[in-house]
Amino acid sequence: MTSENQQFGDELWGIIGEELAHLQERNRFMRGLFMGELERDRMKLWAKQLFLLTRTGPRFLSAIHSNCEDFEVASWLVQNLYEEYGELAEGRDHPSLCRNFGRALGMSVEELEAGPILKPTRRFVDFCFDVTRNRHYVESLAGIGVALEGVSARGAPMVGAALKQHYGFGDRDVEFFTAHCELDIEHSEKTLSFVVRHASTPELRERVKQTVREMTEQTIEWSVAVGELCLADRGEPARSVA
Amino acid sequence: MQVLTKEQLEEKIFEIIGRTLPKDVDPFWMQLFEGSLPLDGVRHWAKQMYFITQEFGRYTSAIHANCDVFEVRHVLAETLWEEHGRMVEKKDHPELFRKFTRAIGIADEELALARPLPETEALLDGLLDLCLHRHFVESLAGFGIAVEGQATKGIPIFIHVFRHKYGLDDEAIEFWTTHAEDDEVHGRRSLEIVLEHATTPTLQQGVLDCVRKSMERLMLFHHGIGRGWAPREAERLSA
Numbered sequence: 001m002t003s004e005n006q007q008f009g010d011e012l013w014g015i016i017g018e019e020l021a022h023l024q025e026r027n028r029f030m031r032g033l034f035m036g037e038l039e040r041d042r043m044k045l046w047a048k049q050l051f052l053l054t055r056t057g058p059r060f061l062s063a064i065h066s067n068c069e070d071f072e073v074a075s076w077l078v079q080n081l082y083e084e085y086g087e088l089a090e091g092r093d094h095p096s097l098c099r100n101f102g103r104a105l106g107m108s109v110e111e112l113e114a115g116p117i118l119k120p121t122r123r124f125v126d127f128c129f130d131v132t133r134n135r136h137y138v139e140s141l142a143g144i145g146v147a148l149e150g151v152s153a154r155g156a157p158m159v160g161a162a163l164k165q166h167y168g169f170g171d172r173d174v175e176f177f178t179a180h181c182e183l184d185i186e187h188s189e190k191t192l193s194f195v196v197r198h199a200s201t202p203e204l205r206e207r208v209k210q211t212v213r214e215m216t217e218q219t220i221e222w223s224v225a226v227g228e229l230c231l232a233d234r235g236e237p238a239r240s241v242a
Numbered sequence: 243m244q245v246l247t248k249e250q251l252e253e254k255i256f257e258i259i260g261r262t263l264p265k266d267v268d269p270f271w272m273q274l275f276e277g278s279l280p281l282d283g284v285r286h287w288a289k290q291m292y293f294i295t296q297e298f299g300r301y302t303s304a305i306h307a308n309c310d311v312f313e314v315r316h317v318l319a320e321t322l323w324e325e326h327g328r329m330v331e332k333k334d335h336p337e338l339f340r341k342f343t344r345a346i347g348i349a350d351e352e353l354a355l356a357r358p359l360p361e362t363e364a365l366l367d368g369l370l371d372l373c374l375h376r377h378f379v380e381s382l383a384g385f386g387i388a389v390e391g392q393a394t395k396g397i398p399i400f401i402h403v404f405r406h407k408y409g410l411d412d413e414a415i416e417f418w419t420t421h422a423e424d425d426e427v428h429g430r431r432s433l434e435i436v437l438e439h440a441t442t443p444t445l446q447q448g449v450l451d452c453v454r455k456s457m458e459r460l461m462l463f464h465h466g467i468g469r470g471w472a473p474r475e476a477e478r479l480s481a
Binding site for chain 1: 299300301303304306307308309312315316318319320322323325326329334336373374
């Protein structure tokens, strides 16, 4: 990587780091989870939101692919998509791993899948679709592959460890949080290398930075808002989950 | 309006396809099928075909992005995986096609400089619009059943002609042998999904409309290749 590209990559991580700096003080739900102070039942509504996002996630990747004119990047997106589907092996796709977590919380698959979809989740999904369908593929790649995936790949193992340590979950129960985390970090780094290589004009680089900032903000907003709703246990009427 | 049974819907789809197919095969295509088309004509045809081949993955991913049924998305992800050669280097479909074009004397640089005919552009634009903006069932009908399904029909002939009339080896025609298997499966999957998920009169009508529009554009595309070749053929004969 050239020093200019390295600098641009560092700038993107800097934006994410800056946005994340105040996450823990704002996110009462996650703070409670890490301290072992959360009631297990409060996690049910949260797990339902995670399930919805996980199930919808591959659609963001394919939306980027449908706008992507570079074959190497398109292949990388298909590789990611393939892994989201557990390399097409039954029961290994990411939604199936999330179902294991739901079961460990005492929910049937039907209950997990029935929702409700909370408004912040709906807003976040709409935002991700808006980015991936309407922005340049390099911007979307940065938003989803670097900001959203990079952040969750780094945060998820900590959640998995806390769930095991404080709440007695087993390895299989938390596999959704721990599986592929090292691979996901590698992925987000490889995605970053594509982003810096393909963001070839100053104007596009500015737009990439803006998208990374917005995606990180929206991810945090979603996480905080869902956490508050889970703590208040204020679900909405069930809707079908795509 | 009444909901059609799966059998009725399938019958109507193939009725539209049958009606849209030309009664007489275009002379250009006839020469191609017979193996009597000059190599320059095959090159002209291949350049236009490449535009479509290159975009197959994007059409599939656009349908995937609009699809709200997990099981269908799973199938589409598998299709995409296959289009990209199951991630085996140089086995993706566009690369296999370039192996074919190189074998008939088109350098990659020349292929990259080729321009789509207006009819090719109309098919490309129509398919992208269909896959990006219509319900996934309609897109699968227009793209998967009509275009991908029909495109596979000529493949056994191409394999025979390229091997025996143009003397191409197995390596050169791998696109066609691989494609024949993959696309036949894709076309069948598309039909099964459409019949299963087109469950309202509106959606079924949309399916039939999209099959018709795609077939019309596909036929125009086929005709366009012959039309685009005619002046060059006349020039060649008068020389």
